[in-house]
Structures are given as C-alpha cells and as structure tokens.
Amino acid sequence: MKExxxxxxxxxxxxxxxxxxxxxxxxxxxxxxxxxxxxxxxxECLELLKKQTPDLILLDIMMPEMDGWDVCAKxxxxxKTENIPIVFLTAKTDPISRGIxxxxxxxxxxxxxxxxxxxxxxxxxxxxxx
Amino acid sequence: xxxxxxxxxxxxESILAVISKNSSxxxxxxxxxxxxxxxxxxxPILELIDFDxxxxxxxxxxxxxxxxxxxxxxxxxxxxxxxxVLRLFIKDQLDAGDIKILTKIGVKx
Numbered sequence: 548m549k550e551x552x553x554x555x556x557x558x559x560x561x562x563x564x565x566x567x568x569x570x571x572x573x574x575x576x577x578x579x580x581x582x583x584x585x586x587x588x589x590x591e592c593l594e595l596l597k598k599q600t601p602d603l604i605l606l607d608i609m610m611p612e613m614d615g616w617d618v619c620a621k622x623x624x625x626x627k628t629e630n631i632p633i634v635f636l637t638a639k640t641d642p643i644s645r646g647i648x649x650x651x652x653x654x655x656x657x658x659x660x661x662x663x664x665x666x667x668x669x670x671x672x673x674x675x676x677x
Numbered sequence: 678x679x680x681x682x683x684x685x686x687x688x689x690e691s692i693l694a695v696i697s698k699n700s701s702x703x704x705x706x707x708x709x710x711x712x713x714x715x716x717x718x719x720x721p722i723l724e725l726i727d728f729d730x731x732x733x734x735x736x737x738x739x740x741x742x743x744x745x746x747x748x749x750x751x752x753x754x755x756x757x758x759x760x761x762v763l764r765l766f767i768k769d770q771l772d773a774g775d776i777k778i779l780t781k782i783g784v785k786x
Contacts, residue, residue, distance in 0.1 A: 620703035623711070642760045643699050650696075650708045650757075 554582040555673055556599065560592045560618065561585070561607040561636070566658075570605070570636075573662035574669075581669070589618035596628050602673055603653075608637040608644070619651060632672050636660070681742060684778045686735045688751060689726065691770030693733070695763060712754060720750040748783035755786060 559570055567585030574581055584599070586592050590613060592604065604622065608615035615635060622628045632653035637644070640657045648655040653672040656665060679687075689709060696705035709728040717723040725736035739747075758764055768776070768786045 614701065616700040616704035620701065620707045623707045624703070643763060646759045646763055647696055647700050647704075647708070651704065651711055 555580055555602040557581050557583045557603050557605060557669065558592060558595060558599070558601045559583055559585045559605040559636075560587075560589060560610070560615070561605075562587050562610045563607075566607070566636075570662070570665070574666060577663065577666050589613035589615070589621075592618060593621055596622065596625075596631075600628075601631060602676070603669060604631055604633045605636045605669075606633050606652075608635055608639050608648070623651060632676050634668070634672055636665075679774045679778060680740050681744075681747060681778070681782075682735050682737055682740050684775050685726065685739055685747065686733060687771055687775045688779070689728070689733055689735075691767045691775075692754070692758070694770050695766045712757065716750070716753060720746070720753065722746050722750055744782040748779075751779065751784045755784070 557574075559567055561567055561570075564585075564587065567587070571583045571585060574583060584595065584601075586595060589610060592606075606615045606618060610618075615637065619633050619635075622631060622633060633651075634654040634656060635648045635652050636656050636658065637648070638658040639645075639648070645655055645657075653675075654668050656668060693702070693705045693709060696708055706728055713723050713726065713728065722739070722742055725739045725742070727734040727736075755764055755767075758767065764786055771779070
C-alpha cells in the first residue's frame with residue numbers, strides 16, 4: 548500500500564552503500580518531492596514491494612545473489628508490481644546491455660552519473676507515469 | 678523442410694537465447710512478453726505464440742498464416758531490437774533452413 552504522503556516514493560536497489568547514501572543525499576539536496584528507501588539486494592527489494600508500492604525503482608544490475616535482470620523480471624512478472632517503472636542505474640556501459648536494458652525498463656542510466664541529470668531523468672519517468 | 682511453425686519457434690528462441698546470454702533467461706522472457714503485449718493489437722498473429730513459464734508454444738495454426746503477416750511481424754521485431762549487433766547475433770543463432778525461409782517470406786535482418 549502506498550504511504551499517505553504527497554512525496555513520490557523511490558526504491559533504490561544497490562549493493563554499494565556509498566551509492567545508496569550519495570543518491571539519497573544528492574536527491575534530498577535538490578528536491579523535497581521524493582522520498583527514497585535504499586536497499587542493498589534484490590531480495591530486500593522484493594520483500595519491500597509486498598508492503599510498499601513505489602512510484603519508481605532505481606535498480607543496479609551487477610549485484611551478488613540476484614542480479615538486476617532477475618529482479619526486474621520478478622517485478623515485471625507480478626501483476627501487482629508489473630506497472631512500477633524501473634530505471635536501471637548501472638556500471639554496465641556496453642551497447643548490448645544498454646539495448647537489452649532499455650527493452651524492459653523506463654530508462655537506463657550509466658554510472659558514474661551526475662545527480663542533477665539523474666533527478667531530471669527520474670522526473671521525466673515519474674511525470675510520464677502520473 | 679521446416680514449417681512456418683518451426684521457423685517461428687526458432688526465430689523467437691534465437692532472440693531469447695541472445696537476450697538471455699547477455700542478461701538472464703527470466704529477463705528475456707519478460708522482454709518477449711512485453712513485445713507481445715505492445716504489438717499484439719497490430720499483429721494479431723502473436724495470439725498464436727505463447728511465451729509463458731519459460732516454454733515457448735507456437736500454435737500449429739501458424740503453419741497456414743499469411744507469409745506477409747509473419748514477415749511484417751518479424752521485421753517489426755527486428756526493427757525494435759537494437760543495437761544492430763544484437764540483430765546479427767540473433768541471425769547467427771538461426772540455421773540455414775530458417776534463414777532461407779525467412780528471407781523467402783521477406784524478412785530483412
């Protein structure tokens with residue numbers, strides 16, 4: 548169930564705590580529109596989705612145990628979560644991964660990224676899905 | 678001689694193989710299902726193809742499908758897939774019999 552707040556909820560999934568911290572702090576410094584929950588694994592993300600319906604998921608690809616491809620597949624194969632926009636946020640910068648990533652996601656953002664550009668692209672995806 | 682049912686299966690299996698190799702099989706199935714969902718209105722022939730549960734089922738009715746309908750569908754899917762190198766990988770997965778039939782009905786890789 549969505550929280551009773553006017554803020555848009557974003558779940559960031561990344562096994563690197565530095566990324567979770569920097570994206571959270573960076574977005575907070577730019578806008579009050581978003582509330583971010585960071586989790587360090589796909590498993591945690593899937594658990595969280597049983598309780599929360601975010602407006603967007605930022606998803607790393609290269610993670611131990613379950614990678615971002617499989618997390619995305621699980622989310623898109625579940626009727627309850629299939630319409631949640633997913634944005635890949637990844638260090639995979641080869642054109643094949645980019646092409647494949649874009650086929651099932653709302654956007655594909657490569658690391659390193661500029662926080663202002665990230666916010667702009669989050670804005671675009673969220674506004675498109677209102 | 679392969680039937681259109683065989684070639685259709687090979688075509689989608691080659692897409693799944695290439696996407697799976699570069700991501701995961703589950704993600705590949707999601708992509709195929711997304712394609713089906715977004716294209717089925719314009720290409721109702723997709724109703725004869727089922728990608729659920731990891732297995733690919735092609736209805737035998739596809740054997741009597743219009744060549745042009747199939748070729749239009751395959752060309753649309755090839756157009757969606759990028760970058761170009763992915764199309765080449767997919768073509769490489771197909772055997773000579775598939776390519777011969779696909780080319781004959783008007784598919785352009």
